[in-house]
Amino acid sequence: MTILLIGGTGKTTTRVAKLLSAANQPFHLTSRRGPDAAPHGYPAIKFDWTDETTWAKPFEKGDIDAVYMMEPGVSQPWVPMIKFVDFARDKGVKRFVLCTGSSAQFGQDGMGRVWEHYVNTGVDYCVLRPSWFMENLVEPGLLYTIGQLNTIFTACQDGQIPFISADDIAEVAFHALTDEKSHNCDHRILGPELLTYDDIAATLSKVLGRKIEHVKQDKASRCQGMIQAGVSEYVARLLTNLEVIASTNFEKRLGDAVETVTGHPPKSFDTFAEENKTVWSQ
Ligand SMILES: NC(=O)c1ccc[n+]([C@@H]2O[C@H](COP(=O)([O-])OP(=O)(O)OC[C@H]3O[C@@H](n4cnc5c(N)ncnc54)[C@H](OP(=O)(O)O)[C@@H]3O)[C@@H](O)[C@H]2O)c1
Structure with a gap:
């Protein structure tokens, strides 16, 4: 196969x-x-x-x-x-x-x-x-703003999000691709806890030993900031819209798909931050 x-x-x-x-x-x-x-x-x-x-x-x-x-x-x-x-x-x-x-x-x-x-x-x-990937925080954009500016810019306000590791998503995908019996359904793949970007910034501040700030932007400033940073207009609009929707708690839900499919609970953000702390310190 x-x-x-x-x-x-x-x-x-x-x-x-x-x-x-x-x-x-x-x-x-x-x-x-x-x-x-x-x-x-x-x-x-x-x-x-x-x-x-x-x-x-x-x-x-x-x-x-x-x-x-x-x-x-x-x-x-x-x-x-x-x-x-x-x-x-x-x-x-x-x-x-x-x-x-x-x-x-x-x-x-x-x-x-x-x-x-x-x-x-x-x-x-x-x-x-x-839901939203923890690994976005180590992609070039956020790697730069966290690593160099000690800042996370979003239009998410205080929206709660069950951040999930790509490791867990990949494991569910592996099962969906290779299990003998096809799943033939959708899986909501969610992390173990609901977090705001203020929570993310607080955890990073603790793990990195320096203050990381979450700057809450309005829709227009957020979109413009991404375009100025080199993101295409289509993607900047798409991502800004997702953040604005997340500010309404659209992502706020918990579930057990990861554990049901893989047999173990999803990774916590504390663990992810510890695993990656050197990346934001270089
Ligand atoms: N990131 C998140 O927080 C998040 C949250 C929820 C859902 N998702 C969804 O998860 C999926 C994957 O997201 P991701 O963040 O993992 O993306 P990613 O890391 O940027 O991966 C996207 C891949 O798509 C490929 N690609 C882009 N345009 C293509 C084209 N025209 N033809 C063929 N391949 C193309 C890119 O490969 P090359 O550049 O090498 O071609 C890249 O490897 C997306 O559907 C996204 O909507 C993401």
């Missing part, structure tokens, strides 16, 4: 690749940047959702049984994704696992349209709906 990991350089995908590798499970990674983008020396194939001429490439390596996928940061991403699902089904793919977010609603514009397509076509599937 060979698995195709689209978005192979992403936060969850690289972790799924490690788990598949440890389980001696064959897989291919993809990246828009081609083989050189492969992490940890894994083979990567050039693939771009927005360039259909790249879609057949992974299948030239042999049969593929399951696909792990996530949306590109383009307008109406579900259009090429639905088309690719049909393309992959014609090539013999039986199972699809989609990593999306809490806001995906079955049948609605966004990843809900891809989810609906899975159900309508009768393929085996699983839709992962994680």
Whole structure:
């Protein structure tokens, strides 16, 4: 059974690749940047959702049984994704696992349209709906503002979020891709506690031994700040909207999907902060 990991350089995908590798499970990674983008020396194939001429490439390596996928940061991403699902089904793919977010609603514009397509076509599937990743805090933007400015800028205000580690998301994805019986459902993948960015800043201050401040911005300032930092206008608007929605406690929920699927509770933010403290101190 060979698995195709689209978005192979992403936060969850690289972790799924490690788990598949440890389980001696064959897989291919993809990246828009081609083989050189492969992490940890894994083979990567050039693939771009927005360039259909790249879609057949992974299948030239042999049969593929399951696909792990996530949306590109383009307008109406579900259009090429639905088309690719049909393309992959014609090539013999039986199972699809989609990593999306809490806001995906079955049948609605966004990843809900891809989810609906899975159900309508009768393929085996699983839709992962994680909350916000702890690993965002070690991505270049937040790494810089925490590491250099001792600041986290958001439009989340006092919204509570069950932050989740990409390690736990990847483990759920691994099961959804490889369990003998397809899950054929959605999983809300949530961390163990509800935290505001004030809580995150307080934990980082304690772990790093210096004051980290959460600066609460309005929608316009937040979006403009991201654009000035080099984020595309589309992505800046998308992320700002998600933060504004989170300020209304849209993300506020707890659940046991991680423990049910993996057999262990999800990682706490205290543990994540301890594991990564040197990264914010360099
Ligand atoms: N980060 C969060 O807090 C969060 C929270 C909830 C849900 N989610 C969802 O989780 C999913 C993954 O998010 P993430 O933060 O892990 O993203 P990520 O680390 O940035 O990974 C996204 C991947 O998509 C690939 N990609 C982007 N555009 C592409 C295109 N046109 N064609 C092919 N591949 C493309 C990128 O690979 P290359 O650049 O190498 O091509 C990258 O590896 C997304 O659906 C997101 O909505 C994220």
